[in-house]
Amino acid sequence: MIDALLAGPAGPWIAILALALVTYLCRASGVVLMSRVRLTPRVERGLRALPGSIVVATALPTGLSAGLPGLMGLAAAAAVMALTRFELAAVLAGLGVVAAGRALGL
Amino acid sequence: MSHASAAPFTRAGILTGIRLSLPLWPSIAVFGAAFGAAAAQRGLTLAEAAGASALVYAGSAQMVTLEVWGRPWTVSALLAAMTVTGLINARMILMGATIQPWMRGTPLWRTAMTLFVLVDASWLIGVRHRSEGGRDLGVLFGAGIGLWPLWVASTMAGHLAGALVTQPRAYALDMILPVFFAAMLAPLWRGVRPALPWLASGLVALLVQRLVPGYAFIAAGAAAGLVTGLLVDDGAAR
Numbered sequence: 001m002i003d004a005l006l007a008g009p010a011g012p013w014i015a016i017l018a019l020a021l022v023t024y025l026c027r028a029s030g031v032v033l034m035s036r037v038r039l040t041p042r043v044e045r046g047l048r049a050l051p052g053s054i055v056v057a058t059a060l061p062t063g064l065s066a067g068l069p070g071l072m073g074l075a076a077a078a079a080v081m082a083l084t085r086f087e088l089a090a091v092l093a094g095l096g097v098v099a100a101g102r103a104l105g106l
Numbered sequence: 107m108s109h110a111s112a113a114p115f116t117r118a119g120i121l122t123g124i125r126l127s128l129p130l131w132p133s134i135a136v137f138g139a140a141f142g143a144a145a146a147q148r149g150l151t152l153a154e155a156a157g158a159s160a161l162v163y164a165g166s167a168q169m170v171t172l173e174v175w176g177r178p179w180t181v182s183a184l185l186a187a188m189t190v191t192g193l194i195n196a197r198m199i200l201m202g203a204t205i206q207p208w209m210r211g212t213p214l215w216r217t218a219m220t221l222f223v224l225v226d227a228s229w230l231i232g233v234r235h236r237s238e239g240g241r242d243l244g245v246l247f248g249a250g251i252g253l254w255p256l257w258v259a260s261t262m263a264g265h266l267a268g269a270l271v272t273q274p275r276a277y278a279l280d281m282i283l284p285v286f287f288a289a290m291l292a293p294l295w296r297g298v299r300p301a302l303p304w305l306a307s308g309l310v311a312l313l314v315q316r317l318v319p320g321y322a323f324i325a326a327g328a329a330a331g332l333v334t335g336l337l338v339d340d341g342a343a344r
Contacts, residue, residue, distance in 0.1 A: 002181055003180055003181060006176070006178065006179040006180055006181065006183075006184060007178040007179060007180070011176065011178055011179035012150065012151075012154045012176075012179065013154070013157065014179070014184070015175075015176060015179050015184055015187060016154065016157050016158050016161055016162065017161065018184060018187075018188055019158070019161075019162050019167070019168075019171060019187060019188065019191045020161035020162045020163075022188050022191045022192050022195070023162050023163070023164050023167060023191060023195050023198075024221070024222065025192075026192060026195035026196060026198040026199055026202075027195075027198050027201075027202060027221045027222070027224050028202065028218070028221050029199050029202065030198060030199040030200060030201060030202020030203040030204075030205075030206065031202040031203070031205070031206045031209060031217065031221065032202075033199065033202075033203060034202070034203040034206035034207075035206060035210075042336055043336070044200060045335050045336065045339070045340055046332045046333070046335040046336040047196055047197055047199065047200045047332075047335075048197075048200070048300070048335060048340065049300070049303035049304075049331050049332060049334060049335025049340065050193070050194075050196055050197055050328060050331060050332055050335070051166065051194075051197055051294060052291065052294045052295075052300075052301065052303065052304045052307075052331070053303050053304055053306075053307035053327060053328050053330070053331020053332065053334075053335070054166070054170065054193060054194050054307070054324065054327070054328045054331070055166075055287045055288075055290050055291055055294065055304075056291070056304045056305075056307045056308040056311070056327065056331070057307045057308065057310070057311035057323060057324050057325075057326070057327025057328050057330075057331070058169075058170050058173060058283075058284070058287050058311075058324050058327075059283075059284040059285075059287035059288050059291075060284075060308045060311060060312060061311050061312055061315040061323055062173070062281075062283065062284040063281070063284040063285075063288065064312070065315075066280075066281055066284070069278075070281060070284070073278065073281055073284075073285050073288075074284060074285060074288035075288070077285045077286070077288040077289040078288045078289060078291050078292055080289070081288075081289040081290075081291075081292035081293070082292040082295070085292070085293065087132075087133045087136045087137065087286075087289060088132070088136045090285075090289035090292075091136065091140060091282065091285055091286055091289060094278075094281070094285030094286075094288060094289065095277065095278040095279070095281060095282065095285055096278075098278035098281045098285070099276065099277055099278040102275070102276070102278065103276075
């Protein structure tokens with residue numbers, strides 16, 4: 001029954017509400033937790049490592065499955081961002097390199 | 107705590123928060139437009155993309171869940187998306203923990219409202235305000251609520267623009283997500299040692315991608331990064 005509901009037109013909205021709820025729990029749980037326990041430096045370090053780890057785990061496999069143009073595009077985006085610190089330039093450079101690579105048939 | 111009373115929450119503080127968020131507007135708008143365009147490529151309707159931005163309001167999590175977006179949704183797809191969202195937003199637990207002393211004694215509804223619009227940018231603005239001796243919670247709320255309409259509007263603009271493109275592959279729009287993520291690595295870079303978990307994450311993600319169908323590789327890589335972060339000293343003085 002739940003599967004039928006999820007597969008229907010309401011599915012995406014159920015998902016959005018569920019994801020909003022998970023996100024809100026993350027926002028609130030730190031405040032709730034801290035009024036009870038203290039985070040150890042070790043756990044803090046692990047949480048600090050999370051954002052970059054997630055970025056790599058998402059971008060690397062997806063980029064590699066797009067072949068050489070994909071990999072070159074990821075490298076270009078990271079390089080332009082490191083040099084300019086301007087997201088728009090980095091994204092355009094990355095997409096431009098992928099598009100050019102594909103046009104050249106790499 | 108030296109302050110026995112609840113922190114103030116003033117109109118002036120809210121306006122200050124909004125003003126302090128202004129320098130971030132260009133990058134938030136680009137991120138929002140990138141999410142909107144990627145959402146259009148993934149088949150989300152304009153209302154769904156805008157709804158996700160308005161209710162979830164967490165850019166990285168929204169971006170990654172697009173990768174596991176159900177077509178159609180099933181219970182297992184939903185659980186996978188919720189897991190990924192929880193992992194990515196786990197850093198909010200840390201953010202919440204750091205501002206908890208500030209919120210002590212504040213009415214529950216005000217705390218709940220301020221937490222709803224807590225994002226990386228507003229957290230940074232709030233933490234800076236605190237370190238400069240301020241304690242007006244309106245600044246934290248204002249920085250978050252000020253970016254919210256921009257986030258939703260730029261999502262819609264990106265969706266409309268992305269849906270116009272009939273040959274997304276030729277313009278590499280199918281790659282907007284990984285490209286944006288690669289760009290996000292640069293500002294996160296803090297040297298080689300703090301990046302060791304990233305290396306572990308990338309290797310595990312590639313391995314799991316080969317072995318397990320679906321998008322389990324994102325959660326597996328992230329978990330490897332978390333464990334590496336727990337085990338290896340990143341050299342940060344904190």
